Amino acid sequence: MTPAQSERRVRPRPGNRLTLAALIVLAAAVLVALLAPVLPILDPDSVDTPNRLKPPGTPGHLLGTDEFGRDMLARLAWGARISLLAGVGTASASMLMGVLLGLHAGYWGGRVDMIVMRLTDILMAFPYILLAIAIVAGLGPGLANAMVAIAIVGFPIYARLVRGVVLSLREREFVEAARALGSSDRVILRRHLLPHLLAPVVVAFSLDVGAKILATAGLSFLGLGTQPPTADWGSMLATARTFVILSPHVALLPGLAIFLVVLALNILGDALQDYLDPRLRHG
Amino acid sequence: MSRYLLRRLLLLVPVLLGVSIVVFLVLHLSPGDPAEIMLGPQATAEDVAGLRAALGLDQPLPIQYAHWMAHVLQGDLGRSIRMRQPVLGEVLTRFRATLLLTVTALLLSTLGGITLGVISATWPHSVVDRLSTLGSIFGASMPSFWLGLVLMVCFSLWLGWLPASGMYGAHGAGSVADLLSHLVLPAVTLAAASMTIIARLTRSTMLDILRQDFVRTARAKGLVERAVVLRHALRNALIPTVTVVGVQAGYLLGGAIFTETVFAWPGVGTLMVQGILARDFPLVQGCVLIVALVFVLFNLAVDLLYAMLDPRIRYE
Numbered sequence: 001m002t003p004a005q006s007e008r009r010v011r012p013r014p015g016n017r018l019t020l021a022a023l024i025v026l027a028a029a030v031l032v033a034l035l036a037p038v039l040p041i042l043d044p045d046s047v048d049t050p051n052r053l054k055p056p057g058t059p060g061h062l063l064g065t066d067e068f069g070r071d072m073l074a075r076l077a078w079g080a081r082i083s084l085l086a087g088v089g090t091a092s093a094s095m096l097m098g099v100l101l102g103l104h105a106g107y108w109g110g111r112v113d114m115i116v117m118r119l120t121d122i123l124m125a126f127p128y129i130l131l132a133i134a135i136v137a138g139l140g141p142g143l144a145n146a147m148v149a150i151a152i153v154g155f156p157i158y159a160r161l162v163r164g165v166v167l168s169l170r171e172r173e174f175v176e177a178a179r180a181l182g183s184s185d186r187v188i189l190r191r192h193l194l195p196h197l198l199a200p201v202v203v204a205f206s207l208d209v210g211a212k213i214l215a216t217a218g219l220s221f222l223g224l225g226t227q228p229p230t231a232d233w234g235s236m237l238a239t240a241r242t243f244v245i246l247s248p249h250v251a252l253l254p255g256l257a258i259f260l261v262v263l264a265l266n267i268l269g270d271a272l273q274d275y276l277d278p279r280l281r282h283g
Numbered sequence: 284m285s286r287y288l289l290r291r292l293l294l295l296v297p298v299l300l301g302v303s304i305v306v307f308l309v310l311h312l313s314p315g316d317p318a319e320i321m322l323g324p325q326a327t328a329e330d331v332a333g334l335r336a337a338l339g340l341d342q343p344l345p346i347q348y349a350h351w352m353a354h355v356l357q358g359d360l361g362r363s364i365r366m367r368q369p370v371l372g373e374v375l376t377r378f379r380a381t382l383l384l385t386v387t388a389l390l391l392s393t394l395g396g397i398t399l400g401v402i403s404a405t406w407p408h409s410v411v412d413r414l415s416t417l418g419s420i421f422g423a424s425m426p427s428f429w430l431g432l433v434l435m436v437c438f439s440l441w442l443g444w445l446p447a448s449g450m451y452g453a454h455g456a457g458s459v460a461d462l463l464s465h466l467v468l469p470a471v472t473l474a475a476a477s478m479t480i481i482a483r484l485t486r487s488t489m490l491d492i493l494r495q496d497f498v499r500t501a502r503a504k505g506l507v508e509r510a511v512v513l514r515h516a517l518r519n520a521l522i523p524t525v526t527v528v529g530v531q532a533g534y535l536l537g538g539a540i541f542t543e544t545v546f547a548w549p550g551v552g553t554l555m556v557q558g559i560l561a562r563d564f565p566l567v568q569g570c571v572l573i574v575a576l577v578f579v580l581f582n583l584a585v586d587l588l589y590a591m592l593d594p595r596i597r598y599e
Contacts, residue, residue, distance in 0.1 A: 122301030126575050127537025134571045137559040138312025221428050222556050248436045255429030263424035
């Protein structure tokens with residue numbers, strides 16, 4: 001990366017209203033998630049059975065109530081914390097595992113490369129969500145176990161990406177020069193190779209967070225992730241399924257929240273990709 | 284081609300071996316005794332010991348794997364603890380429903396995606412093209428299980444056109460028309476995201492091809508535009524599309540788990556989720572193994588089809 005590139009700030013391209021709208025949606029979701037404990041909203045777990053399944057616009061319940069009379073707005077706000085944390089947490093864990101394994105596989109080659117690549121081959125021989133479900137089956141249902149499962153099934157993509165980049169870099173002159181100057185393998189890996197991985201890994205990560213939010217919500221929807229009564233967008237959808245005919249809002253609202261946040265993340269990821277890859281930069 | 288086929292079949296062996304090890308280890312991920320977990324807190328020590336012996340859990344891990352694998356190779360996936368029946372029969376019965384749903388969704392997404400892609404490329408910036416672009420942005424971000432609920436609310440609750448759940452209705456059970464009416468919403472739900480991806484890829488490939496010299500030559504020869512697009516451009520655009528269709532087939536097989544849950548479709552996905560919640564490990568192992576096996580074989584079929592379509596492709 002040239003100094004000029006590194007000095008640029010990540011910002012929506014002028015005139016790109018879609019990117020700006022995505023940024024606003026995501027910032028709003030993050031703010032709500034962070035400020036949920038201090039926002040003037042009801043307790044998300046407070047049961048009020050006489051007021052169950054009230055439609056949006058009911059006095060005192062802007063977005064209505066769920067099957068136990070719990071405030072939908074409060075549950076959505078608190079659910080944002082878990083959904084965003086799960087997305088960022090699992091994507092970060094996948095990234096760390098993948099970068100570490102891919103870096104070493106690409107740099108050392110030989111047996112290390114063979115083992116890492118066969119491992120990724122085997123994990124990628126399963127449909128992504130099936131393997132996550134299988135791991136949760138072993139570990140037992142729960143948010144932490146669902147996150148572990150999704151992080152494990154997600155690392156091969158990063159490992160392959162990083163290995164590919166390192167393979168093309170390890171024979172380059174600057175690596176040879178560093179070696180000739182007496183740099184150890186550790187220094188070459190950390191100081192010379194790792195910085196080159198930043199752009200592709202950041203792009204992959206930004207696109208991956210949305211996918212991980214969807215996957216975690218999916219496992220919660222199946223009853224394998226967050227367990228009741230904790231508010232989480234996926235588990236809210238799961239319990240709402242039974243009442244969807246009676247009160248569609250209990251299912252539509254959490255799904256809409258997932259959709260908007262993942263859409264915003266995907267649009268921002270694409271914009272970031274365009275920005276960091278000069279070949280894709282418009283104008 | 285036969286050498287390539289042989290090579291691909293040989294490469295399948297380590298992958299299948301790896302898949303079987305992962306599926307086997309699923310049972311052993313549990314922190315604690317799987318037999319105790321399966322039987323629950325009220326089980327007696329004798330019950331636990333009996334199940335441990337029945338599952339071979341008192342043996343060293345490699346021996347357990349060898350035993351399990353020997354049974355699997357003979358078509359014995361064990362007995363379901365919950366249903367007290369052989370796992371293979373139950374999984375295969377339910378897998379038919381999953382396959383019907385997945386194949387219908389695959390056909391729908393492929394035909395729909397290619398049609399949309401061709402229209403978008405032939406008339407860029409048209410209403411169809413803009414809607415297709417919008418669909419592709421939305422498709423990647425929309426949880427399929429939510430889309431299913433939205434479609435259910437619209438077409439079952441509000442319009443009352445289609446049934447909301449199950450594979451057959453209580454009345455008129457067994458008829459093809461009944462099955463089809465139940466299949467529409469789950470298949471559309473499952474196909475939606477894949478359709479947008481296939482449409483975008485077909486569009487971009489078609490746009491590239493329509494600019495090439497042989498297309499100009501075909502037009503110069505006086506061929507009608509329809510023949511140029513369908514007979515010359517589309518045939519060439521199909522090669523990359525086949526690869527994406529193959530990838531999407533795997534995605535659909537995995538995604539079917541959610542669609543089945545939304546629409547109470549009696550497939551292997553719902554069976555697996557029931558198995559997990561009931562801690563019925565042999566059943567879960569059987570479901571995962573069969574789905575993974577079909578997934579691997581499907582990928583092989585796509586690779587072979589790809590090599591057949593494009594004679595330049597011979598992987599080394």
